[in-house]
Amino acid sequence: MPPHMNVVVCAKQIPDPAAPGELDPNTKTLKREGKLILDDSDAYGVEMGLQLADKAGGGEVTLISMAPNSEVSGLRTALAMGAAKAILVSDEALQGTDSLGTAKVLAAAIKRAEPDLVLTATESTDGYTGVLPAQVAEILGWPSITFAKHIEVADGTAKVQRQTEEGYDEVEASLPAIVSVTAGVVEPRYPSFKGIMAAKNKPVDEVKITDLGLSADDVGWKGARQEIVDVSPAEERQAGEIVEDEGDAHERIVQFLEKLKVI
Amino acid sequence: MAVSTTWVFAESSEGKVATITLELLTKARALGGTVEAFYGGGDADAIAEQLGKFGATKMYAADAGDVLQGAPVAAAMAAQIESGNKPDLILFGQTYDGRDVAGRLSAKLDKPALTNGVDVSADGDKVTVQNAIFGGNTLVQTAFAGDGPFLALFRPKSFAAEEGGGGAAEVVKVGVPDTGTAGQSKVLDRHVEEHTGPKLDEAEVVVSGGRGLGAAEKYEMIEQLAKLLKGAPGASRAIVDAGWVPYAYQVGQTGKVVKPNVYIAAGISGATQHLVGMKGAKNIIAINKDKDAPIFSIADLGIVGDVHKVIPKLLEALQAKG
Ligand SMILES: Cc1cc2nc3c(=O)[nH]c(=O)nc-3n(C[C@H](O)[C@H](O)[C@H](O)COP(=O)(O)OP(=O)(O)OC[C@H]3O[C@@H](n4cnc5c(N)ncnc54)[C@H](O)[C@@H]3O)c2cc1C
Ligand SMILES: Cc1cc2nc3c(=O)[nH]c(=O)nc-3n(C[C@H](O)[C@H](O)[C@H](O)COP(=O)(O)OP(=O)(O)OC[C@H]3O[C@@H](n4cnc5c(N)ncnc54)[C@H](O)[C@@H]3O)c2cc1C
Numbered sequence: 364m365p366p367h368m369n370v371v372v373c374a375k376q377i378p379d380p381a382a383p384g385e386l387d388p389n390t391k392t393l394k395r396e397g398k399l400i401l402d403d404s405d406a407y408g409v410e411m412g413l414q415l416a417d418k419a420g421g422g423e424v425t426l427i428s429m430a431p432n433s434e435v436s437g438l439r440t441a442l443a444m445g446a447a448k449a450i451l452v453s454d455e456a457l458q459g460t461d462s463l464g465t466a467k468v469l470a471a472a473i474k475r476a477e478p479d480l481v482l483t484a485t486e487s488t489d490g491y492t493g494v495l496p497a498q499v500a501e502i503l504g505w506p507s508i509t510f511a512k513h514i515e516v517a518d519g520t521a522k523v524q525r526q527t528e529e530g531y532d533e534v535e536a537s538l539p540a541i542v543s544v545t546a547g548v549v550e551p552r553y554p555s556f557k558g559i560m561a562a563k564n565k566p567v568d569e570v571k572i573t574d575l576g577l578s579a580d581d582v583g584w585k586g587a588r589q590e591i592v593d594v595s596p597a598e599e600r601q602a603g604e605i606v607e608d609e610g611d612a613h614e615r616i617v618q619f620l621e622k623l624k625v626i
Numbered sequence: 627m628a629v630s631t632t633w634v635f636a637e638s639s640e641g642k643v644a645t646i647t648l649e650l651l652t653k654a655r656a657l658g659g660t661v662e663a664f665y666g667g668g669d670a671d672a673i674a675e676q677l678g679k680f681g682a683t684k685m686y687a688a689d690a691g692d693v694l695q696g697a698p699v700a701a702a703m704a705a706q707i708e709s710g711n712k713p714d715l716i717l718f719g720q721t722y723d724g725r726d727v728a729g730r731l732s733a734k735l736d737k738p739a740l741t742n743g744v745d746v747s748a749d750g751d752k753v754t755v756q757n758a759i760f761g762g763n764t765l766v767q768t769a770f771a772g773d774g775p776f777l778a779l780f781r782p783k784s785f786a787a788e789e790g791g792g793g794a795a796e797v798v799k800v801g802v803p804d805t806g807t808a809g810q811s812k813v814l815d816r817h818v819e820e821h822t823g824p825k826l827d828e829a830e831v832v833v834s835g836g837r838g839l840g841a842a843e844k845y846e847m848i849e850q851l852a853k854l855l856k857g858a859p860g861a862s863r864a865i866v867d868a869g870w871v872p873y874a875y876q877v878g879q880t881g882k883v884v885k886p887n888v889y890i891a892a893g894i895s896g897a898t899q900h901l902v903g904m905k906g907a908k909n910i911i912a913i914n915k916d917k918d919a920p921i922f923s924i925a926d927l928g929i930v931g932d933v934h935k936v937i938p939k940l941l942e943a944l945q946a947k948g
Contacts, residue, residue: 463736486880493741493742500697501696501732501733501808506697507811527722532813536811587738588737589740592767592768593766596764597758602922605922606929608935614943615927616929623887625888
């Protein structure tokens with residue numbers, strides 16, 4: 364077991380999912396205005412990273428985030444949970460970046476941090492493409508294990524229970540590796556008051572894409588090589604009959620099922 | 627030139643081809659051109675006939691061994707593409723392995739991947755993928771720019787699986803390039819959870835319970851009702867996260883997509899992330915004590931009532947009918 368276990372956690376900062384989503388009529392991409400928050404899905408990675416570093420008896424959690432407008436609100440939440448520091452990639456040139464472009468940026472930032480292990484969520488709440496972890500792993504030339512519901516690290520190896528259609532697989536990979544975690548892999552802690560105060564002074568290293576050795580052609584609209592050609596409302600399903608239960612509503616269900624010949 | 631060759635990333639379990647693969651093969655046929663499968667398992671010969679029936683004339687078989695398929699299968703695909711077997715389009719399921727292989731291949735070829743698709747069309751050289759966002763109320767059409775192969779991932783149940791009447795696919799064994807440690811995520815053991823009755827995503831009737839059940843032990847009502855209707859029990863994420871039922875029961879954006887004949891939602895509010903997983907059902911029955919619950923806006927029969935009163939009576943009535 365490495366005496367130091369340094370973990371990078373990819374932490375996406377997203378618009379509040381409780382607010383209804385809206386597309387920008389010009390760019391036809393999701394509006395990302397106002398304050399961003401830490402994607403709930405990444406709180407599991409942060410907690411897992413903290414626990415693994417703790418178990419190893421040393422090491423720390425570094426956050427990596429790509430976000431517009433030097434956004435740090437979500438990072439502060441994760442720092443308050445106990446992460447030591449953060450690398451924030453914020454650059455005008457990143458507007459319109461697709462998943463592969465994002466993967467290039469995150470992979471370059473990960474190289475800077477030189478971690479033993481990288482944790483991500485299986486998919487983000489706002490974009491949910493779900494291919495980013497594999498893309499990052501391929502760019503780095505590292506093994507990856509996606510959909511982890513349990514992780515143990517020992518002797519330079521990650522042992523993971525990977526969710527499957529039928530149950531789960533026991534999978535093992537050597538470090539450094541990238542592991543994507545499902546909700547429920549651990550119970551994320553709430554930041555304490557002390558944590559919140561401490562987070563204000565933790566270092567956030569803000570970088571541009573050129574600092575990472577990337578050019579504007581790799582990312583942004585140009586890098587994406589896809590074009591949204593149309594946005595239209597889907598056909599709505601109509602509401603049917605609504606019945607207040609007066610003690611006999613189950614009979615209505617029975618009739619409905621009989622009509623469909625289900626019973 | 628329209629789409630002349632489409633590949634489908636094939637998945638299977640215990641000699642049976644995954645439904646999503648059959649759905650993708652059916653769609654690939656509709657795009658015109660040649661349909662070929664690419665498979666990373668060790669039992670290619672066992673599934674060649676099934677793949678052929680649904681339209682694959684050929685299957686590339688790259689036996690990845692007991693490792694996760696992402697890196698080795700992506701490398702095998704890239705090797706074929708480099709050697710000149712270049713498809714215009716590669717279709718993947720938005721599945722565990724589909725995402726791993728597509729993600730790896732996307733980075734390897736430096737090509738974008740369009741994800742969560744619900745439809746695809748080809749018009750001359752232009753290939754367009756359709757997505758449903760905001761809980762399915764908005765449709766977005768995205769076209770690939772630049773050169774193929776174009777990589778696209780689709781949500782299960784986006785297409786109906788229909789046989790095309792072809793003979794067994796020709797099995798072409800292809801090598802798996804050495805991918806170093808990247809390809810060495812070793813699968814040591816597989817755990818299959820016991821289950822009886824029809825599979826959640828194949829059942830004709832699905833009965834799902836949500837937080838409105840109030841307590842974990844009340845889920846038994848849902849299981850009983852599902853059993854009486856020869857269906858499968860499902861759940862909202864709220865009660866999966868609460869640990870009442872395993873993740874495999876979850877219906878929705880981050881769970882299973884179901885399209886049964888009848889879907890019964892009991893004590894489920896109808897959040898958009900739940901709706902995307904079930905609003906393709908032919909008939910929807912909702913039981914919720916709040917008459918303003920969003921689930922009622924898509925229900926064919928909505929019962930404003932208490933699940934603890936309605937379901938026990940329903941169980942009794944169904945048992946009485948025998
Ligand atoms: C509705 C919608 C649909 C989209 N569809 C596509 C598509 O089909 N193809 C495509 O290429 N792009 C698509 N995009 C763009 C894509 O979401 C963004 O490029 C995004 O930056 C990366 O993808 P993701 O969050 O979906 O990745 P996912 O693969 O869902 O992310 C997995 C994990 O990676 C980490 N992560 C992701 N982004 C960041 C970040 N910026 N900073 C830190 N960690 C991060 C998080 O841990 C996250 O949970 C779509 C965007 C939206 C809003
Ligand atoms: C990225 C992301 C992905 C998600 N993916 C999924 C997904 O795949 N699937 C999913 O389901 N959710 C998903 N969610 C969560 C979703 O937003 C909702 O939180 C969840 O579906 C709510 O579950 P629920 O309806 O059981 O609970 P609640 O929203 O709490 O609703 C409970 C309902 O029960 C009713 N009720 C209470 N008591 C009774 C009673 N005695 N009798 C009758 N009715 C009663 C209430 O009126 C209420 O409408 C996702 C969320 C995010 C952010």
